[in-house]
Amino acid sequence: MKKVAVPEYRVGEKVKLHARAIGTAMVESVYPKTVTTQYPRERKKMPDNFRGYILFEVDKCISCFQCAFVCPANAVRAKEAPNGRYYPTIDYAKCIFCHFCIDSCSGGALKTTKIHDVAYKDMDEMLTLTEEMIEPPEIIREDKKSVEYLIDEKDLHLKRVREVDTLFVAVTPPVEIPMVSQCIDRANCIGCRVCEEVCESGAISSSAENGVLKMKIDTDKCTGCGLCVKECSMQILRLVRK
Numbered sequence: 001m002k003k004v005a006v007p008e009y010r011v012g013e014k015v016k017l018h019a020r021a022i023g024t025a026m027v028e029s030v031y032p033k034t035v036t037t038q039y040p041r042e043r044k045k046m047p048d049n050f051r052g053y054i055l056f057e058v059d060k061c062i063s064c065f066q067c068a069f070v071c072p073a074n075a076v077r078a079k080e081a082p083n084g085r086y087y088p089t090i091d092y093a094k095c096i097f098c099h100f101c102i103d104s105c106s107g108g109a110l111k112t113t114k115i116h117d118v119a120y121k122d123m124d125e126m127l128t129l130t131e132e133m134i135e136p137p138e139i140i141r142e143d144k145k146s147v148e149y150l151i152d153e154k155d156l157h158l159k160r161v162r163e164v165d166t167l168f169v170a171v172t173p174p175v176e177i178p179m180v181s182q183c184i185d186r187a188n189c190i191g192c193r194v195c196e197e198v199c200e201s202g203a204i205s206s207s208a209e210n211g212v213l214k215m216k217i218d219t220d221k222c223t224g225c226g227l228c229v230k231e232c233s234m235q236i237l238r239l240v241r242k
Contacts, residue, residue: 035149035156042160043143046114048169051097053115054090056133060109061087063200064225067101067110076101079130085200090133092118093126106224108174114167115139139167178242179224181217185236189215195228195237204228 009017037044046052063085068076075094078086088101088110102110118137120126146165147158181203183189191213196204203221206213219242229237 035158037147037158040142042145042147043141043165045146045148045161045165046116050112050114050116050169051099052113052167053118053137054099054102054133055111055113055136056088056130057109057111058087058130058134060107061085062107062109062223062225063087064106064223064227066104066106066226069230070100070104072096072098072100081130087130088133089127089129091127092120093123106174106176108171111171112169114165114169136168179226179239180219180222180242181224181226181228181237182240183215183217183236184238185234186214188234188236190234191215192233194231194233198227198231200225200227 063078065078065086067088068078073094073096075091075096077089077091079089081087090101099112102112113136115136141164143164144162146161146163148161150157150159181195191206193206193213193215195215196206201221201223203218203223205216205218207216208214224239224242226239229239
């Protein structure tokens with residue numbers, strides 16, 4: 001087995017190679033071509049639709065549970081609040097950050113942020129309750145620059161700007177279309193009262209008339225959450241424009 005021969009350079013070639021290396025180092029120190037973000041001193045600039053930590057606004061929630069129904073990872077669950085209503089909780093040990101919950105929220109109660117570096121002590125702490133979703137987690141920032149990846153015809157390089165990127169996104173309010181629940185076939189109602197039990201706004205009530213149980217929907221109280229429509233075993237409830 002032969003050893004690799006060590007190349008022999010003349011003194012002039014050594015000087016040229018050392019000068020080239022020093023020149024490259026000086027250029028990199030002024031105009032670096034690396035694509036590495038020096039986190040936490042720098043922070044990559046994220047787009048407004050970045051799927052990050054989720055915040056919650058109680059006043060906009062209609063307790064429709066659509067966020068829990070649509071979650072493919074079963075990370076969103078409903079938790080009863082002191083006022084008797086149910087609000088979402090998120091288990092970040094299960095969450096895959098698809099943000100289906102945000103997309104499906106008709107009232108805009110769930111909203112995204114650019115926060116992606118939340119630290120937890122253990123798996124149990126990753127279960128974020130409703131109270132913890134109302135306010136963002138404690139944020140300690142060391143960054144002074146924002147870094148943005150730019151791609152031109154020749155290469156990929158970074159653009160560093162001496163500014164701090166905001167982590168909170170101004171959410172465009174969803175277009176609200178008032179909807180209410182309506183029974184389209186009263187003759188097929190079996191009087192199971194499931195719709196009354198699941199209604200969070202108290203819009204559905206039942207009364208007995210001549211031995212027959214009849215259901216009534218108060219359109220003024222109905223929030224159009226669609227829970228009764230989902231749970232109706234006879235499929236005779238529909239959401240219609242108010």
